[in-house]
Amino acid sequence: xxxxxxxxxxxxxxxxxxxxxxxxxxxxxxxxxxxxxxxxxxxxxxxxxxxxxxxxxxxxxxxxxxxxxxxxxxxxxxxxxxxxxxxxxxxxxxxxxxxxxxxxxxxxxxxxxxxxxxxxxxxxxxxxxxxxxxxxxxxxxxxxxxxxxxxxxxxxxxxxxxxxxxxxxxxxxxxxxxxxxxxxxxxxxxxxxxxxxxxxxxxxxxxxxxx
DNA sequence: TACCCGATTTACT
DNA sequence: GTAAATCGGGTAT
Numbered sequence: 001x002x003x004x005x006x007x008x009x010x011x012x013x014x015x016x017x018x019x020x021x022x023x024x025x026x027x028x029x030x031x032x033x034x035x036x037x038x039x040x041x042x043x044x045x046x047x048x049x050x051x052x053x054x055x056x057x058x059x060x061x062x063x064x065x066x067x068x069x070x071x072x073x074x075x076x077x078x079x080x081x082x083x084x085x086x087x088x089x090x091x092x093x094x095x096x097x098x099x100x101x102x103x104x105x106x107x108x109x110x111x112x113x114x115x116x117x118x119x120x121x122x123x124x125x126x127x128x129x130x131x132x133x134x135x136x137x138x139x140x141x142x143x144x145x146x147x148x149x150x151x152x153x154x155x156x157x158x159x160x161x162x163x164x165x166x167x168x169x170x171x172x173x174x175x176x177x178x179x180x181x182x183x184x185x186x187x188x189x190x191x192x193x194x195x196x197x198x199x200x201x202x203x204x205x206x207x208x209x210x211x
Numbered sequence: 212t213a214c215c216c217g218a219t220t221t222a223c224t
Numbered sequence: 225g226t227a228a229a230t231c232g233g234g235t236a237t
Contacts, residue, residue: 008236015225053218063218064218067234067235070233071215073233076214086218086232086233087230087231087232087233088220089216089217089219089229089230089231090217090230090231090232091220091229091231092219094218094219096221109218128220128221128222136224141220152225186218186219187217187219188217188218
């Protein structure tokens with residue numbers, strides 16, 4: 001239903017609204033560092049994104065979208081600003097923010113979060129955590145802390161009525177402008193050389209230190 | 212229909 | 225530091 005002309009009409013196309021929408025649209029490896037410092041909200045719980053990883057499409061062997069769309073990965077091929085949730089190792093939910101244009105696969109895995117509000121609720125869903133810095137210091141932990149499951153797969157993060165929302169705090173520009181670290185992605189066996197993991201360098205809430 | 216394996220976390224040695 | 229837990233998707237019969 002998209003014509004070639006429509007896909008070029010960036011200014012007036014029904015892309016995610018506002019400045020945040022524009023921030024989310026582009027190559028995953030470019031968008032990923034810009035997501036650092038954004039605030040993710042689920043009900044009463046919210047946190048600041050401090051660590052992410054980029055996963056692209058047909059050119060990225062480590063990406064779920066590498067071999068084309070499937071029932072599981074179709075969200076990754078949809079419009080940017082939506083949430084792609086999958087089950088890892090049959091145990092943990094992991095959440096990604098879709099960022100490539102509609103029809104082109106690409107997403108950013110959310111790896112760690114600094115708890116801001118609803119921290120008591122996070123503790124009740126993360127009984128194994130020993131410190132507040134461990135509540136969401138990993139992709140599976142992050143989803144557990146916020147209560148994200150496959151129920152939330154495909155939700156529009158920019159919809160104010162959605163159960164999961166993404167917001168930009170006033171100080172985001174300064175946060176993204178400096179002080180983030182880069183390194184290789186974690187836990188993958190393919191394309192391990194690509195430095196597509198990004199994090200706020202001095203955050204104590206990272207899943208792991210950067211090299 | 213069967214088998215293999217993973218964008219991880221946790222507990223235990 | 226190492227291994228177990230656990231299950232749905234993807235690829236191969």
